[in-house]
Amino acid sequence: MGAQATLAVLLLFCSLVVNSSTAVQKKGNVKFEHKQFIMTCPEPGDWFKKQAKLKPSAETNNYTQTYNGKTKGLYHCKYKSTGGVENKYYFYVKGKGCANCLDVKPEHFAAAIVVDVVVTACVMLMVFRCTKKKSSASSKAAARPGGRPPPGQSEYEVLNRHTRSEEYSTVSRTG
Structure with a gap:
């Protein structure tokens, strides 16, 4: 039991270490809003479409542009990481946007x-x-013992074989 608990704690600790190391890596993304798209670079840097440099917006992490057939394509941002190494982060933008989309x-x-x-x-x-159904004691009729109908004349009388002489009144017993 102690070994299982130790193994469970060790696995939880390993997952925390893996999650914390991946949390350090920043990622960029592309988000469509109506007729515009917004690209986010992991760090502040310069924006390019294919090889042409784009005019930066107010924030150098984000680049916003109106989407149409001419603006789709390959984009990238160049930024320097903390070690002074120049990195490129690529985006390929292709989608559909409209002014009244939800x-x-x-x-x-x-x-x-x-x-x-x-x-x-x-x-x-x-x-x-x-x-x-809501049941109450007064609404139910009392059950009759034996399940027999009340005494009296029945609608259906039993035929008497000896007194009837008609053709269909006799019971034919075969088999």
């Missing part, structure tokens, strides 16, 4: 599904509770 995030989509399921379950529970 961006649905996966979190919002998942939340809508969960809310829909919960509301449906609540409605089903309310219907079940409201339609359940």
